[in-house]
Amino acid sequence: MTTLPDFRLETHFSRWEFNARHHMTASDSQTMAMSDLLALADEEDRAAWEDVTLGYTETYGAPALRAAIAATYEGLSAADILCFAGAEEGLYCAMLALLSPDDHAIVTVPNYQSMETLPVTIAGAVTGVPLRPENNWRLDIADVRATLRPNTRLICVNFPNNPTGAIADQQTFRALADLCAERGIHLFSDEVYRGLERDSALRLPQAAELFERGVSLNVMSKAYGLPGLRIGWIACRDRALLERMEKMKHYLSICNSRPSEVLATIALKARATILDRNRALVAANLDKLSGFFAGFPGLYEWQAPDGGCVGFARYLGADGVEAHCRSLVEEAGILLLPSSLFVSDLLRVATDRFRVGFGRKDIEIGLEAWRRHLG
Missing domain, CATH: 3.40.640.10 (Type I PLP-dependent aspartate aminotransferase-like (Major domain))
Structure with missing residues (x-):
């Protein structure tokens, strides 16, 4: 094997995952003590x-x-x-x-x-x-x-x-x-x-x-x-x-x-107990996230995903998704993953998307900070 390229997503996480105040792109369910x-x-x-x-x-x-x-x-x-x-x-x-x-x-x-x-x-x-x-x-x-x-x-x-x-x-x-x-x-x-x-x-x-x-x-x-x-x-x-x-x-x-x-x-x-708990939290968070996006129809396009605890939302703003995600994390401490972190050597991936997560508790705190940032 040759030297592997940088893992774009994990490199980005190394910079922001534990520094951003609101981790709104987490790919895991809420953990437990x-x-x-x-x-x-x-x-x-x-x-x-x-x-x-x-x-x-x-x-x-x-x-x-x-x-x-x-x-x-x-x-x-x-x-x-x-x-x-x-x-x-x-x-x-x-x-x-x-x-x-x-x-x-x-x-x-x-x-x-x-x-x-x-x-x-x-x-x-x-x-x-x-x-x-x-x-x-x-x-x-x-x-x-x-x-x-x-x-x-x-x-x-x-x-x-x-x-x-x-x-x-x-x-x-x-x-x-x-x-x-x-x-x-x-x-x-x-x-x-x-x-x-x-x-x-x-x-x-x-x-x-x-x-x-x-x-x-x-x-x-x-x-x-x-x-x-x-x-x-x-x-x-x-x-x-x-x-x-x-x-x-x-x-x-x-x-x-x-x-x-x-x-x-x-x-x-x-597993039945744990997965039931996590599905309930995901369902509740998905309702809150969908309500948030519905409040900004000129900025976001959103369709609830089939499963998991992440989705790929579309950003409609003129500044572009890269600038939008950068301003959110640098100015408001809100971490999302822009589509540049999901580029492929094989096929084009939409450049106006970002990954958002909804598997963890207290999502409303991050959503409120997001609303404030948007003014």
């Missing part, structure tokens, strides 16, 4: 927490954690799970294990940068498939078919999508899995926002459930709101692929934090 999480533990896991030691754990992940993760999938077992120190490590290992310089990959655009940058760096060729605003950012299977090549080895998708919040419809997603199965292509599916759909009928099956080459990425950070645990995983029934990724993990984290694994196990067993 350690005491609140421990209150959800059953007797077995409470004992595991009280007796936890600070030694190494298994590279694949603690057996109890992998069993708890496997229970979130239909038809998978703990042997189909490989844990990582967050989702990014899993994505990195997967791309290295799945692609070579002779391969062609397909990636949806817009996207989270590393899902595009890594294939572009590793594979011989990468093609972007557009998620179009005029189609509510939904995937069109015809676009995927049009980009296929004889050496296509991987298709990468992310639903609910970051930054748009779009979800592919059920028929399209299953058709995509069938297409990959027919052609022996791995389907890499970033599912970190699964569980935060506005309507449960929109919730997609997980790629790993559908066929052997389905690769599902998930993490405790986004829908669960527990990014400080740094626990992510890949679920896949292609165990030879998991073995290749495990060998790459030996050069990275080697293993996860043992205390974090116990805490993640508690959270996964209590």
Whole structure:
């Protein structure tokens, strides 16, 4: 691999995430205190927490954690799970294990940068498939078919999508899995926002459930709101692929934090409670955010996303979205992410958009500061 380019979004966050007074573009759900999480533990896991030691754990992940993760999938077992120190490590290992310089990959655009940058760096060729605003950012299977090549080895998708919040419809997603199965292509599916759909009928099956080459990425950070645990995983029934990724993990984290694994196990067993709480907060915040945008019809164009806790709003002002976001953060301490942080080497991304988040509590405080700034 050559040197990777700067991660635009994370570089921007390094400057502003913990300095801006109002983090209005956060991509995770509201977190919780350690005491609140421990209150959800059953007797077995409470004992595991009280007796936890600070030694190494298994590279694949603690057996109890992998069993708890496997229970979130239909038809998978703990042997189909490989844990990582967050989702990014899993994505990195997967791309290295799945692609070579002779391969062609397909990636949806817009996207989270590393899902595009890594294939572009590793594979011989990468093609972007557009998620179009005029189609509510939904995937069109015809676009995927049009980009296929004889050496296509991987298709990468992310639903609910970051930054748009779009979800592919059920028929399209299953058709995509069938297409990959027919052609022996791995389907890499970033599912970190699964569980935060506005309507449960929109919730997609997980790629790993559908066929052997389905690769599902998930993490405790986004829908669960527990990014400080740094626990992510890949679920896949292609165990030879998991073995290749495990060998790459030996050069990275080697293993996860043992205390974090116990805490993640508690959270996964209590996932219904946690996800219900987070969906309720997202729904309430979405109403407040939609009301805010409705008050400024000459400045913003907004459509509530299908799921997740971020959306891609349109800015209509004459000064442009880059200047608008810069003035908001520098003058009012309001952090948003302009579309320049989501540019793609593969396809043009709309230049009048910004990412806004609505997964955390007290959103009305940031919205009021935003109103004051607009005068």
